[in-house]
Structures are given as C-alpha cells and as structure tokens.
Amino acid sequence: MDSALGRLTQGASFNAEHPSHSVLFVTTEMSDFIKVGGLGDVSSALPRALAAHHDVRVLMPAYREMLTGDHAITPVGRVKAYADLPACDIGRITCRDGLIVYVLLCDALYNREGTPYGRGSSGYGDGQDAGWADNDVRFARLSRAAADIVQGKAGLDWQPALLHLNDWACGLAPAYLHFEATPAPCIFTIHNLAYQGLFPASRLAPLGIPHEAFHIDGVEYYGELSFMKAGINYATQVTTVSATYAQEITTPRFGCGLDGLLRRKADQGRLCGIPNGIDDSWDPRTDSHLIQAFSSNDWRGKQANADYVRRRYGLAPSAGPLFVVISRLVHQKGLDLTIEATRAIVEAGGQIVFMGSGEHHVEQALKALARRSPGSVAAYIGFDEYQARCLFAGSDFLLMPSRFEPCGLSQMYAQRFGSLPIAHRTGGLADTIEDGVTGFLFDDMQLASYMRAIQRAFAVHRSTDLFNAMRGAAMTGRYHWRQSIVPYARLYQQALDAEAVAAVRA
Numbered sequence: 001m002d003s004a005l006g007r008l009t010q011g012a013s014f015n016a017e018h019p020s021h022s023v024l025f026v027t028t029e030m031s032d033f034i035k036v037g038g039l040g041d042v043s044s045a046l047p048r049a050l051a052a053h054h055d056v057r058v059l060m061p062a063y064r065e066m067l068t069g070d071h072a073i074t075p076v077g078r079v080k081a082y083a084d085l086p087a088c089d090i091g092r093i094t095c096r097d098g099l100i101v102y103v104l105l106c107d108a109l110y111n112r113e114g115t116p117y118g119r120g121s122s123g124y125g126d127g128q129d130a131g132w133a134d135n136d137v138r139f140a141r142l143s144r145a146a147a148d149i150v151q152g153k154a155g156l157d158w159q160p161a162l163l164h165l166n167d168w169a170c171g172l173a174p175a176y177l178h179f180e181a182t183p184a185p186c187i188f189t190i191h192n193l194a195y196q197g198l199f200p201a202s203r204l205a206p207l208g209i210p211h212e213a214f215h216i217d218g219v220e221y222y223g224e225l226s227f228m229k230a231g232i233n234y235a236t237q238v239t240t241v242s243a244t245y246a247q248e249i250t251t252p253r254f255g256c257g258l259d260g261l262l263r264r265k266a267d268q269g270r271l272c273g274i275p276n277g278i279d280d281s282w283d284p285r286t287d288s289h290l291i292q293a294f295s296s297n298d299w300r301g302k303q304a305n306a307d308y309v310r311r312r313y314g315l316a317p318s319a320g321p322l323f324v325v326i327s328r329l330v331h332q333k334g335l336d337l338t339i340e341a342t343r344a345i346v347e348a349g350g351q352i353v354f355m356g357s358g359e360h361h362v363e364q365a366l367k368a369l370a371r372r373s374p375g376s377v378a379a380y381i382g383f384d385e386y387q388a389r390c391l392f393a394g395s396d397f398l399l400m401p402s403r404f405e406p407c408g409l410s411q412m413y414a415q416r417f418g419s420l421p422i423a424h425r426t427g428g429l430a431d432t433i434e435d436g437v438t439g440f441l442f443d444d445m446q447l448a449s450y451m452r453a454i455q456r457a458f459a460v461h462r463s464t465d466l467f468n469a470m471r472g473a474a475m476t477g478r479y480h481w482r483q484s485i486v487p488y489a490r491l492y493q494q495a496l497d498a499e500a501v502a503a504v505r506a
Helices: 002-009 038-050 135-150 172-179 227-234 243-248 259-267 300-312 335-347 360-372 385-394 410-416 427-432 447-462 464-476 481-505
Strands: 022-026 055-061 074-079 088-094 100-105 162-166 186-190 198-200 224-226 237-240 271-273 322-326 351-356 377-381 397-400 420-424 440-442
Touching (some): 022 038, 022 135, 038 055, 038 162, 038 481, 055 135, 074 135, 135 162, 135 227, 162 481, 172 186, 172 227, 186 481, 227 259, 237 243, 237 481, 243 271, 259 271, 300 322, 300 385, 322 385, 335 351, 335 360, 335 447, 351 360, 351 385, 360 377, 385 410, 397 410, 397 447, 410 420, 410 427, 420 447, 420 464, 440 447
Parallel strands (some): 022 162, 055 100, 162 186, 186 237, 322 397, 351 377, 397 420, 420 440
Antiparallel strands (some): 088 100, 198 224
16 A cells, blocks of 8 residues: 555656646535534545645535525536435535535435534444434435536536545445446545444335345445445545555454455555645644744743633643643544543643543543543533634643544644644554654553553653654644645546546446
8 A cells, every 4th residue: 555655646746737637526524614523624625725736626415504604505406316315406605715515405304403414423423323314315315416417417517527535425426326337437535434334235225226236245244235335346446544544444453344345455556545634724823713823933822822721621720731632522532541541640730621522421421520620621512613723722732542543633733733642553643643753652552551651741741842842843744735636636547547448448
C-alpha cells in the first residue's frame, strides 16, 4: 500500500493547465449544514481543495437543517422511483464561495428531527447502531441517485466523469452501476470500517438488488446485506484516510471481517491511503473564534484562552496542565481508559474538560466524574464549534486514546493550536504525531501504557523550554488539504483509465 500511494504522488508537479475532471462527491454530512463526525469536516474541506483544479460538486440528502436554513434551494432535476426507493427531486445550493451542492429533496426520508443517521444516534445508524429503521432505503436512495446522475439520467445540465463516494451509506452506488452493466469510474473512501451498513437479506428486493448478487463476492456478509462490502467490491478504486489505516484494515485485528477482501484489493493495486488534512481556518493567529490570537512566538494569547476555558467550565485557577477530550463518546474512542486515568491526573495537579456526545452510559460517567471533582473536571455533553476551538486553543494536552483511528482530525486541530496530543499509536494518529516531538504516543490499550504517556506529558509541562519547543513544533507540522490534491488527481485518472480499458475489453 505504501507503493500504491507512492505511485499516486510520484512526479508530484500538478499542472493546472491539464484538463480537469468533473467529480460528484457523494456524502451524508457536510459541516456547512450538518455534522456528526469527521466526515462532515472532510466533506466541506476536501471538495473545496480539489475545486482548485477540478469541477467538483457535492451530492447529499436535504435534511431538515438545510430546508430551514438560509441557503436558497433551486430545483434542477429529478430521479425516478426504483424498486421501493421513491422518486425525488434534486435541488441545487450554491455556497458563498461558489461550491455547488446538489440535495435530494424527499421529506418522507430526510426531513426529520435528529442526526442524519437517527434520533440521537451515537454512531452512524448502519444497522449495527441505533439508527432510523429505514436507513437502508434512505441511503440506497442516495446511492441510486448518484448512479443516475453519473449516467445522465437525472435531468441535470451537468454530468460527472466519476463518482467519489464516502463510507457505507454510499456503498450501493457502484453496485447499482455494476448490476446494470453500465459502469462508471467510482472512488470509494472508507472513513471508518467499523460502520458497515448491515441489513437483513430480506431487504434485497426492496432496494433493487438482484438476488444473484447475494454471495461472498457480492454484497453478502455473514448472511446479511453489507453496503460497505458492496462499495469495496464494485468500486474502481478504494481509498482510506491514512497510510497506516490502509495497512491495518488488511489484518484480522482491524479488518472487521473484510480483511481478506481488502488484502485482495491491495494486491491488485486498488487500495491506498490518502491522509485527511485541515483548512486555513485553523490558524491561531487569525481565528476569530478565539478569545485572543497567538503564535509560537507569543504565548500570551494561549494563556488568555486557557483562562477563559477555566472560567467558562468552572475550573479553579491553576498553574497545572489543562487536558481536554473533544470526541464522540463511543467505545472506539477509548473513553473508558480516560475515565480510569482521571483520578490520577487530578491528583497530579491536572484538570480536564470533556466535550462530546454519544453512548448514554459514557455521558453519565463523565457527568459523575465532574460531580466528584468540582473545579478539576468539567463535562459538556454536546458539541459547539466555537467552544471546541477555544478548548483546543486553551489546553495544554489533548487526550485521544482511540482503539483505532482511521485518520483523526482532532489531533491535527490540537497541534495547530499548540495543544499536544496524547494518543494510541494506531491509524492516522501514528502517521500525524511524532512521539516526543509533536505529541505523545503509547502502544498498548492498557491503563499502564496510557498513564506512562500522560506522566511523560506532565514531565514535559514542568520543563518550560522543552514544552514550548514541542508546542512550536506541533504548530508548524501542518497537515493541509492541499497535500491531497495531487494524490486524488492521480487516483481519479487511474480510475478513468481503468474503466476505459474495461470498456474496451467488454
């Protein structure tokens, strides 16, 4: 997989004069309108970065937040009913910077109170998680619309050359194209393999999936229908969001039962890892969200943000280190380890602010921690973009002991704002944190291993010169979306070439 990424980046001078590609970027969330996790940030930033050289447009469902927002929606097309998937109109939103977003207008499926995946769902409503009961129809409708658009069947005045699909909810798009023997180049990006979109086999016919596709080399996964497996099987190219995670998911430990299929894709040169990045808004010198701007040459602004965080969350004045957790509160994120470590952190003079929502028992445990340690521990259940940026800016350390992490963005945000991440050496965390230089890594998902990393952080905090040197190094080690333009451009061309060759052979 390293060699696959090498082929994408080799000779990396990208000439903007070359013909650009027209790309439909298909997603279930976008932070401009609605966000559950990192996919929302990716879906907002990556199309904009790619738009410097390509005609990139976004397709997503029209959720209630979009229908009631201040963006004008202009009807521009329509997709027909298919099996039990209803017909629906396609609207167009033009963002202030010119990015075009197509939205599926279907009140019965998308105009609901809740997240894109469920009412208060802690995850991604994929059949393994408590999502909407009709999520199979809701996201099959999205996939079918993408397939129709790339085939010119939606009445739009624009037709993409290829589809860029994201995670399980978009996984049926390449399958629909395959079933009709009208393939188009499809890039399928895995943001989190653990959410697979599993539904009963009885849902094949309602979703318009031929029964002949229900086998080990099709959409079948241990007796169930898997949207994720469909995307991996039928896409032209499969990507994920860091080089290490691309390797990890080909192993039984991280492959979620799909490691054999993913190893085969890797052997075919059809699996690679392209890291996520962050955009220019994450700059402590200019970010208007912050209480006071700062840089690595002037820490006074960072101290002002720390003072604000302590006041805002009821923490006592302190010269000790300030830790934060900004995360979905789910098992993947290792909150159980941080809960275990909290007492030791507080006894050593540290303070912690938690921000996030998710599994009810984790939320309750964090509230209990805050009650037991007033002035030292605070828990904010929910998410607020303004406050999150202040937490990154005001904190000394970010706690991120994820059991697995395909890429992760929080560690990049933290580093850019001079907060050193303490993280499990896995996936994108291993790729973006240099141990002892821009943060701290630990190897085993055990409390003792985690605590050793935390103790190292305390020691560095006591050494002002070393602490400031590490913070400065973290702030300059930028992972920007611009780094992804060339790898994706080459991947798009590979996909177009591969489908052209397949068409000739057919």
